[in-house]
Amino acid sequence: MHLNSPLVPALPPFALPGQRGWLKMDALQPAGSFKHRGVGRLCSAKVAAGAKAIVCASGGNAGYAAAWAARALGVPAHIVVPESTGLPVREAIAALGAQVQVHGSVWDDAHAHAVRLADELGAAYVHPFDDPLLWDGHATLIDEVVAAGMRFDCVVLAVGGGGLLAGVIAGLRRNGLEHVPVIAAETVGAASLHESLKARERITLPAITSIAGTLGAKRVAQRAFELCFEYPVQSVTVTDGEAVDACLAFADAHRVLVEPACGAALAVPMVHRALFEQFKAPLIEVCGGVGVSLDTLNEWKGTAAWKTTPR
Structure with a gap:
């Protein structure tokens, strides 16, 4: 991508x-x-393997890339950001059609919540760096x-x-x-x-x-x-x-x-x-x-x- x-x-x-x-x-x-490079590659692989939705926890950039990739792939995206992610970034992610949730004060908190969310939704979790x-x-x-x-x-x-x-x-x-x-x-x-x-x-x-x-x-x-x-x-x-x-x-x-x-x-x-x-x-x-x-x-x-x- x-x-x-x-x-x-x-x-x-x-x-x-x-x-x-x-x-x-x-x-x-x-x-x-x-992030467009790796997140796009990972989202594409998840969807090719059968994922019907993706979840990503992000400080902003990986979430935006995941939302962009999900839109291109035709699947829903759920992006979890911490409170430190500014409103303009949250709005930019949402403008791509993703569902945005705010959880915790730092990325680590958002990540823990996103992993649980992916399990609840039966969605693929896209890790932003690991x-x-x-x-x-x-x-x-x-x-x-x-x-x-x-x-x-x-x-x-x-x-x-x-x-x-x-x-x-x-x-x-x-x-x-x-x-x-x-x-x-x-x-x-x-x-x-x-x-x-x-x-x-x-x-x-x-x-x-x-x-x-x-x-x-x-x-x-x-x-x-x-x-x-x-x-x-x-x-x-x-x-x-x-x-x-x-x-x-x-x-x-x-x-x-x-x-x-x-x-x-x-x-x-x-x-x-x-x-x-x-x-x-x-x-x-x-x-x-x-x-x-x-x-x-x-x-x-x-x-x-x-x-x-x-x-």
């Missing part, structure tokens, strides 16, 4: 002097984010870059539950690029992978305190955690303020709006310059997001609270 998204040269500050950086523009997918078919869908972004003949020496991406990370590594491996490292970025307050790696065990965050709600899984997928010990992954964090600043800089440079969750990856060249400048041809996955507008970005920019958040 997904598009072969544009691959465009990165403009400063997303490419540093001496670099030829690339942006994989999954913000331009029909459902507004990279399923091998989903990862296979996300891996197609690497396939497309390789098919385009573009050379790159690292991949920068944002991590929420870890589905994109697992998919990108799968794509690198199946294209013989096991040597290409991944820089995995999270915002402080939603950094379940980073904190798990520090503890050297998969931990559950006590709460999600970041404004990057679509990164808000309190516990990263087991496979994503394991891959960080099998593969060259560098885990980094940025503050909410740094993520928002990156979103605004990206809008200025490339004229595209993205969520702070995506801003976590876009902030890496500025916040972790010493790490980023080690590479000559970095590839940044511009994962997008539907829960953003110029007004919301400026509102976040004007909020003093995140300015003092330590990394």
Whole structure:
């Protein structure tokens, strides 16, 4: 269902002097984010196996992608979102014909309710980040870059539950690029992978305190955690303020709006310059997001609270 998204040269500050950086523009997918790849693949497989309806728990982007896929496949969709998902996103999902329920304060609460709901309805549950078919869908972004003949020496991406990370590594491996490292970025307050790696065990965050709600899984997928010990992954964090600043800089440079969750990856060249400048041809996955507008970005920019958040 997904598009072969544009691959465009990165403009400063997303490419540093001496670099030829690339942006994989999954913000331009029909459902507004990279989720269109994996969620579309997973929904299609569920329906092909006989599912008459789908249920998905989401902070916003996976739910929107699931609703989009369900409409294309001609089956009902039931999307469960936490209270942290804004009204405009809920309305956008409902506009695609999905039934939207609000349950719990964070994604983990919505997920538990959605699993029960799928069982009650006899529907297929579409996990937003922890399923091998989903990862296979996300891996197609690497396939497309390789098919385009573009050379790159690292991949920068944002991590929420870890589905994109697992998919990108799968794509690198199946294209013989096991040597290409991944820089995995999270915002402080939603950094379940980073904190798990520090503890050297998969931990559950006590709460999600970041404004990057679509990164808000309190516990990263087991496979994503394991891959960080099998593969060259560098885990980094940025503050909410740094993520928002990156979103605004990206809008200025490339004229595209993205969520702070995506801003976590876009902030890496500025916040972790010493790490980023080690590479000559970095590839940044511009994962997008539907829960953003110029007004919301400026509102976040004007909020003093995140300015003092330590990394």
